[in-house]
Amino acid sequence: MSANETDQIAPLLLLAVRQLEVAMEDAAAEAELLSRAIAALGERGVHMRDTGGDSTQAKALPILADAQRAMRALQFHDRLSQRVSHVRDALEKIHGGLATQDHDDWQKLKRSIRALYTMEDERRLFDSIVQRVPVGPEPARDAIPCGSVELF
Amino acid sequence: MTRTILTVDDSTSMRQMVKATLQSAGYGVIEAADGQEALDFARDNAVDLVISDVNMPRMDGITLIHELRTLPSYRLTPLLLLTTESSQEKKMEGKRAGATGWIVKPFNPDQLLATLKRLL
Numbered sequence: 001m002s003a004n005e006t007d008q009i010a011p012l013l014l015l016a017v018r019q020l021e022v023a024m025e026d027a028a029a030e031a032e033l034l035s036r037a038i039a040a041l042g043e044r045g046v047h048m049r050d051t052g053g054d055s056t057q058a059k060a061l062p063i064l065a066d067a068q069r070a071m072r073a074l075q076f077h078d079r080l081s082q083r084v085s086h087v088r089d090a091l092e093k094i095h096g097g098l099a100t101q102d103h104d105d106w107q108k109l110k111r112s113i114r115a116l117y118t119m120e121d122e123r124r125l126f127d128s129i130v131q132r133v134p135v136g137p138e139p140a141r142d143a144i145p146c147g148s149v150e151l152f
Numbered sequence: 153m154t155r156t157i158l159t160v161d162d163s164t165s166m167r168q169m170v171k172a173t174l175q176s177a178g179y180g181v182i183e184a185a186d187g188q189e190a191l192d193f194a195r196d197n198a199v200d201l202v203i204s205d206v207n208m209p210r211m212d213g214i215t216l217i218h219e220l221r222t223l224p225s226y227r228l229t230p231l232l233l234l235t236t237e238s239s240q241e242k243k244m245e246g247k248r249a250g251a252t253g254w255i256v257k258p259f260n261p262d263q264l265l266a267t268l269k270r271l272l
Contacts, residue, residue, distance in 0.1 A: 028163075028164075028165070031165040032164045032165050032168070034165070035164070035165035035166075035168035035169055036168060038168075038169070038172070039168050039169070039171065039172035042172045042173075042176055043172065043175070043176070045176075046175075046176045064176070067172075068173075068261045068262065071169045071172065071173065071261055072258050072259075072260060072261070073258075074165060074169060075166065075169060075257055075258030075259065076258060077165060078163050078165065078166050078236070078257060078258070079236050079257060079258070081163070082207065082236055118206075118207055118236070118237050118239075118242070119236055119237060119238070119239075120237075120238050120239045123239075148238075148255070148256045149253060149254075149255050149263060149264075149267050150243070150253060150254045150255075151252060151253040151267070151270075151271075152247045152251060152252060152253060152254070
């Protein structure tokens with residue numbers, strides 16, 4: 001890559017990094033508000049269940065079920081923000097290594113970027129696209145073991 | 153007697169979700185934003201169980217588990233990792249460090265409570 005091309009690409013990469021950071025900060029603030037609201041709803045449901053009469057208890061159960069569903073759904077924000085932060089960190093690394101002409105340095109950079117991707121499906125994508133390794137068909141979304149518990 | 157659980161995650165919203173779930177079942181909850189904060193707390197205080205994220209700034213969850221196992225009051229305490237990571241390699245790393253179990257996010261509140269009931 002010529003010095004001129006590097007000069008053109010470098011600020012665009014930094015811009016992408018900053019845009020991702022701003023998006024993550026915005027989303028985190030909203031997710032926090034939402035999580036507080038859901039937690040408060042859950043607390044109210046628990047209070048109704050534990051202290052109310054039969055009819056109040058019956059009303060509490062769907063509230064608790066809704067709060068639990070919302071809690072589960074909101075956790076996808078955590079997965080999403082981790083994915084975005086991995087992409088942001090990878091772009092930062094590429095920005096740092098942009099000027100290199102050395103093949104070994106690029107290989108090192110790729111390894112350090114792969115190490116950023118901590119989820120199995122992220123690594124799978126990396127291997128398929130960057131390493132060009134055949135990785136077989138993508139697992140179905142419901143095959144991702146969300147919520148699985150393994151005791152050692 | 154109220155059982156106390158230490159929950160460790162750098163995401164405020166995740167801590168909220170775990171805390172709300174645990175409190176709904178009557179557990180007392182202590183929060184820490186990363187492994188270092190949790191370890192600093194644990195050096196002077198015992199809890200009944202720890203639930204920790206893996207990827208966190210300052211100190212990750214696997215290092216935390218390893219460090220907690222060196223403390224006499226945490227030798228037998230159930231230590232759970234709650235994480236987006238599902239790779240076998242990472243799981244084994246957690247097991248070697250001394251984790252009691254591995255839960256993949258997003259957690260199911262009922263399932264989490266059933267697991268705690270089994271462990272406590």
